[in-house]
Amino acid sequence: MHNESDFATDTVIEDQVLSDKPRILLMGLQRSGKSSIQRVVFGKMPPNDTLYLESTTKIQKEDIARSFIDFQIWDFPGQIDFFDEMAYDPQDIFGTVGALIFVIDAQDDYSEALHRLFTTVTSAYRVNPNITFEVLIHKVDGLSDDYKIDTQRDVQQRMSDALADAQLEYIHLTYYLTSIYDNSIYEAFSKIIQKLIRELPALENLLNVLCSNSGIDKAYLFDTLTKIYIATDSSPVDMQSYELCSDMIDVCIDVECIYGAQGGSPMNLSLMDSTERYHQEITNGNGIDSESVIEQQEEEKPKQYETEASSLIKLDNGDVLYMREVNR
Incomplete structure (x- = not known):
C-alpha cells in the first residue's frame, strides 16, 4: 500500500526536470495499460513482455528529444488522486x-x-485551458469490429452528456481505438504529437511539394525509433500505406543490424541507445533482468557512423516503397 503523502507535491517538484518542454501526461486507472504503452512506443519493449510489468507506484518521467519530437512524457500511478489540493x-x-x-x-x-x-x-482544464485532451480506448485487439465501434460511441456519448450537464461542452476530447499489438497505438500517438509540433504546417507543405514534383502518392516523415509519423502530406492517411511504411522501417533496421558497419547509422544507434535505456529503467523500476544488456554495454566498442540510410522495396502489386533517412 502507498499513502498519498508518498507522492506529495514537493516530491513531484524535486523530481521534475526544469525545462520549457511540453509535457504529455499518461493517466488512467490501474492496469489500464499506461505503462505498457510508454514502454512499447518509446522504449521499444516487445508487447508480450509488458505482461511482466508491475503496477506503477510513482510518476515515471522520460525526456524524448529527437529531431522535431521534443517533450517529456509522465506516466502517473492510477491509484493516486493528483487533484487533492491538500497534498x-x-x-x-x-x-x-x-x-x-x-x-x-x-x-x-x-x-x-x-x-x-x-x-x-x-x-486540468481549470488549471490549463490549452491542454489537448486525448482518450485512448485501449486493449481493443480482442474485440470485434462492431463491439469496438459500439464501445467508442458509448464512451463518447456518456462523456458528452456529462460535460453538457456541467455546462462544459466547450471542452473538446479526441478519441482513439488502440492496442499495443498493432499499429493503432502508433497512429494515435502520431496524431497526438503532431499537435505539439510548431513546425507542422511547414513540414506538411514541404511534403506536398515533394509529392507534386515527384509523383509520389503518399509521403510520411517518420521518427524511425518510435515509428511515429511527425508529418504527412495533405492527402488522406491510408492505414494500409502507413502500416507498410512502418513495417519497412523495421525491415531496414533489422537488415542494417545484420549487414551494416559496426555501430551502424544514426537511425540504428538511436534505436540501440533507447533499448539500452529501457532495460536500465526496467531494472531500476518494474520487472525484468537486464544483466546481459549491461554486460553488452560494458563491452561496447567506439561507435562508427555510416552515411544516412536509404532503401527501395518493390511489392508484388507494383507499389514501390522508398525510404530515405534524413537527420536534422
Whole structure:
C-alpha cells in the first residue's frame, strides 16, 4: 500500500526536470495499460513482455528529444488522486502540459474510468485551458469490429452528456481505438504529437511539394525509433500505406543490424541507445533482468557512423516503397 503523502507535491517538484518542454501526461486507472504503452512506443519493449510489468507506484518521467519530437512524457500511478489540493499543487503538475492522455481499458467495466476521466479533464482544464485532451480506448485487439465501434460511441456519448450537464461542452476530447499489438497505438500517438509540433504546417507543405514534383502518392516523415509519423502530406492517411511504411522501417533496421558497419547509422544507434535505456529503467523500476544488456554495454566498442540510410522495396502489386533517412 502507498499513502498519498508518498507522492506529495514537493516530491513531484524535486523530481521534475526544469525545462520549457511540453509535457504529455499518461493517466488512467490501474492496469489500464499506461505503462505498457510508454514502454512499447518509446522504449521499444516487445508487447508480450509488458505482461511482466508491475503496477506503477510513482510518476515515471522520460525526456524524448529527437529531431522535431521534443517533450517529456509522465506516466502517473492510477491509484493516486493528483487533484487533492491538500497534498498537491495542480499548477505544478498541469501548468505546462501540452497533452493529457487518458487510457481506458475497453475490456473492463469502464464506468469508474469515465468518472475519473470527467474529474481529470474538468480539473486540468481549470488549471490549463490549452491542454489537448486525448482518450485512448485501449486493449481493443480482442474485440470485434462492431463491439469496438459500439464501445467508442458509448464512451463518447456518456462523456458528452456529462460535460453538457456541467455546462462544459466547450471542452473538446479526441478519441482513439488502440492496442499495443498493432499499429493503432502508433497512429494515435502520431496524431497526438503532431499537435505539439510548431513546425507542422511547414513540414506538411514541404511534403506536398515533394509529392507534386515527384509523383509520389503518399509521403510520411517518420521518427524511425518510435515509428511515429511527425508529418504527412495533405492527402488522406491510408492505414494500409502507413502500416507498410512502418513495417519497412523495421525491415531496414533489422537488415542494417545484420549487414551494416559496426555501430551502424544514426537511425540504428538511436534505436540501440533507447533499448539500452529501457532495460536500465526496467531494472531500476518494474520487472525484468537486464544483466546481459549491461554486460553488452560494458563491452561496447567506439561507435562508427555510416552515411544516412536509404532503401527501395518493390511489392508484388507494383507499389514501390522508398525510404530515405534524413537527420536534422
